[in-house]
Amino acid sequence: xxxxxxxxxxxxxxxxxxxxxxxxxxxxxxxxxxxxxxxxxxxxxxxxxxxxxxxxxxxxxxxxxxxxxxxxxxxxxxxxxxxxxxxxxxxxxxxxxxxxxxxxxxxxxxxxxxxxxxxxxxxxxxxxxxxxxxxxxxxxxxxxxxxxxxxxxxxxxxxxxxxxxxxxxxxxxxxxxxxxxxxxxxxxxxxxxxxxxxxxxxxxxxxxxxxxxxxxxxxxxxxxxxxxxxxxxxxxxxxxxxxxxxxxxxxxxxxxxxxxxxxxxxxxxxxxxxxxxxxxxxxxxxxxxxxxxxxxxx
Amino acid sequence: xxxxxxxxxxxxxxxxxxxxxxxxxxxxxxxxxxxxxxxxxxxxxxxxxxxxxxxxxxxxxxxxxxxxxxxxxxxxxxxxxxxxxxxxxxxxxxxxxxxxxxxxxxxxxxxxxxxxxxxxxxxxxxxxxxxxxxxxxxxxxxxxxxxxxxxxxxxxxxxxxxxxxxxxxxxxxxxxxxxxxxxxxxxxxxxxxxxxxxxxxxxxxxxxxxxxxxxxxxxxxxxxxxxxxxxxxxxxxxxxxxxxxxxxxxxxxxxxxxxxxxxxxxxxxxxxxxxxxxxxxxxxxxxxxxxxxxxxxxxxxxxxxxxxxxxxxxxxxxxxxxxxxxxxxxxxxxxxxxxxxxxxxxxxxxxxxxxxxxxxxxxxxxxxxxxxxxxx
Numbered sequence: 001x002x003x004x005x006x007x008x009x010x011x012x013x014x015x016x017x018x019x020x021x022x023x024x025x026x027x028x029x030x031x032x033x034x035x036x037x038x039x040x041x042x043x044x045x046x047x048x049x050x051x052x053x054x055x056x057x058x059x060x061x062x063x064x065x066x067x068x069x070x071x072x073x074x075x076x077x078x079x080x081x082x083x084x085x086x087x088x089x090x091x092x093x094x095x096x097x098x099x100x101x102x103x104x105x106x107x108x109x110x111x112x113x114x115x116x117x118x119x120x121x122x123x124x125x126x127x128x129x130x131x132x133x134x135x136x137x138x139x140x141x142x143x144x145x146x147x148x149x150x151x152x153x154x155x156x157x158x159x160x161x162x163x164x165x166x167x168x169x170x171x172x173x174x175x176x177x178x179x180x181x182x183x184x185x186x187x188x189x190x191x192x193x194x195x196x197x198x199x200x201x202x203x204x205x206x207x208x209x210x211x212x213x214x215x216x217x218x219x220x221x222x223x224x225x226x227x228x229x230x231x232x233x234x235x236x237x238x239x240x241x242x243x244x245x246x247x248x249x250x251x252x253x254x255x256x257x258x259x260x261x262x263x264x265x266x267x268x269x270x271x272x273x274x275x276x277x278x279x280x281x282x283x284x285x286x287x288x289x290x291x292x293x294x295x296x297x298x
Numbered sequence: 299x300x301x302x303x304x305x306x307x308x309x310x311x312x313x314x315x316x317x318x319x320x321x322x323x324x325x326x327x328x329x330x331x332x333x334x335x336x337x338x339x340x341x342x343x344x345x346x347x348x349x350x351x352x353x354x355x356x357x358x359x360x361x362x363x364x365x366x367x368x369x370x371x372x373x374x375x376x377x378x379x380x381x382x383x384x385x386x387x388x389x390x391x392x393x394x395x396x397x398x399x400x401x402x403x404x405x406x407x408x409x410x411x412x413x414x415x416x417x418x419x420x421x422x423x424x425x426x427x428x429x430x431x432x433x434x435x436x437x438x439x440x441x442x443x444x445x446x447x448x449x450x451x452x453x454x455x456x457x458x459x460x461x462x463x464x465x466x467x468x469x470x471x472x473x474x475x476x477x478x479x480x481x482x483x484x485x486x487x488x489x490x491x492x493x494x495x496x497x498x499x500x501x502x503x504x505x506x507x508x509x510x511x512x513x514x515x516x517x518x519x520x521x522x523x524x525x526x527x528x529x530x531x532x533x534x535x536x537x538x539x540x541x542x543x544x545x546x547x548x549x550x551x552x553x554x555x556x557x558x559x560x561x562x563x564x565x566x567x568x569x570x571x572x573x574x575x576x577x578x579x580x581x582x583x584x585x586x587x588x589x590x591x592x593x594x595x596x597x598x599x600x601x602x603x604x605x606x607x608x609x610x611x612x613x614x615x616x617x618x619x620x621x622x623x624x625x626x627x628x629x630x631x632x633x634x635x636x637x638x639x640x641x642x643x644x645x646x647x648x649x650x651x652x653x654x655x656x657x658x659x660x661x662x663x664x665x666x667x668x669x670x671x672x673x674x
Contacts, residue, residue, distance in 0.1 A: 189381060189383065191379045191381050191383035192383050192385060194348075194350050194370075194377075194379070194383070195377065195379060195383040195385075196385075196396070197350075197369075197370050197371060198348060198349075198350075198370045198371065198375060198376065198377050199371070199376070199396055199397030199400065199444075199448065200371040200397050200400040200401050200448075201371070201396075201400050202371075205400065209396075210385055213385075213387040214385070214386060214387055216387075
């Protein structure tokens with residue numbers, strides 16, 4: 001009998017505890033703040049999506065009724081219009097090529113430097129590492145001008161615009177590549193290379209056959225970061241393409257703005273511009289974080 | 299097949315000398331263990347043979363060739379790292395064939411060799427696995443197979459068993475010996491575990507503070523240590539070392555501690571007298587020495603074999619008893635001296651009770667307290 005009493009008393013106590021926790025105003029306050037932050041961050045994205053799929057009546061109200069929270073007749077018409085435009089397609093492909101090339105340039109430039117920083121000890125190394133990443137603290141607008149000027153003079157002016165922009169973007173992302181990859185390389189035991197060398201590999205073979213494959217997930221993070229940076233980048237592309245007919249997507253969008261097209265058309269373009277970012281962020285966030293922290297810990 | 303010769307090998311990092319004037323001739327096909335405490339320079343010695351560390355001074359010969367400046371891949375060596383250093387992105391097969399591929403061995407021959415190596419380490423059928431899918435013991439075997447498949451003349455092993463649990467370590471120790479018998483390569487094996495070194499090697503090289511203390515067959519370094527360090531490092535439980543004095547009593551030479559005295563047999567007494575340059579009379583002038591007696595050479599009087607000496611008994615009190623099954627390690631107090639003694643399992647000794655001990659005088663050691671060198 002007495003045992004039963006003890007058993008029933010247990011849950012009663014814990015329920016009381018549960019109630020006390022549920023009216024914790026501090027927790028509610030934090031939850032509200034979190035909600036506000038998420039709301040503020042997601043609001044523009046919501047507006048962008050909503051506008052992109054809006055029918056004409058949902059955005060041109062003439063002030064007679066409030067703009068609906070969700071379009072009256074959601075549709076993908078504007079995407080159809082967008083993909084029907086030749087200059088949009090050319091700009092999109094141009095952007096893609098620039099981004100891919102900039103990844104290649106940045107990795108070629110950054111990984112050997114990162115490996116050197118991770119593996120070899122030489123005087124002034126700490127300062128050098130700091131300078132490489134510290135460079136990125138300069139405002140982009142400020143560094144865009146000397147870079148653009150450089151590209152406007154011979155010999156660099158003879159390089160095709162596509163490669164010019166990719167080179168400029170690689171310049172911007174190389175410090176991040178060095179930073180991330182250095183952290184990745186530092187986590188790879190030296191034993192692996194030494195083992196490869198003992199087994200007959202040259203230093204280069206050990207680097208290519210052993211170090212790079214093991215570093216690949218971390219390097220993928222750097223590559224994606226570089227890709228997205230180039231895909232989003234506006235200032236450098238704007239200056240470098242000033243006299244060119246080619247556009248990257250952000251530049252294309254800016255040029256569209258000058259003749260104020262319909263808002264849902266612009267929003268559709270914005271969605272297309274954001275999609276790779278959203279896609280990559282969800283697909284590879286694990287690798288990104290791994291790459292970032294690997295860099296951060298070192 | 300190749301011998302390895304260290305000639306005055308020295309390694310310095312800046313002002314720090316980590317290996318100092320090591321001379322050692324390792325014969326073709328010999329299994330040599332470098333043993334010593336952490337940081338004694340044994341791994342550095344191995345890495346110098348591998349070509350992973352530059353040699354500051356001295357000459358290293360592999361085979362008849364001066365190898366100081368030969369790159370690792372041309373030394374005819376293979377190595378197993380403590381971490382195993384398996385390539386995590388490659389299957390077991392790919393790991394093992396890595397070296398063969400670089401040496402451009404044709405594929406058919408490669409496949410044959412992989413199979414041979416996997417069978418040798420008893421890993422047949424696991425070739426398609428990745429290292430992360432293997433247990434610690436299996437990884438260790440892959441590392442070994444990967445080294446052996448290159449048919450090295452010299453096989454270098456850097457603490458290969460230290461990451462395994464105790465039971466597996468014993469099993470792999472036996473395995474190592476078996477494999478060495480089959481492949482007949484010269485093996486240099488680094489370990490900090492003296493038992494491993496004793497059981498595996500043809501010869502042990504004991505290293506301390508970057509210096510080669512002694513090199514010799516296991517039983518020889520156990521029975522005739524050159525100095526106090528070797529005596530203390532080799533043997534388990536460790537040798538009992540005690541401050542003592544040599545004293546002449548009635549024409550006989552005694553080793554005297556504050557708590558007991560042992561009379562030296564004639565041959566040992568002669569060596570003690572010869573110590574420090576010629577016959578000496580210790581009657582007036584007693585000389586300080588360090589006495590060493592292994593736990594296995596101190597017997598409980600009741601269970602002792604017959605001994606031809608007198609004046610070799612110690613009376614003590616048992617402090618702690620540690621049964622091991624086949625023996626009991628007793629820590630006893632002889633006055634102020636703390637001694638460890640290995641007793642048979644049928645001993646009647648009990649904690650906090652007196653015990654009569656008798657010392658096998660043929661196996662005791664004396665050391666010079668200044669130089670720490672052995673007198674005998």
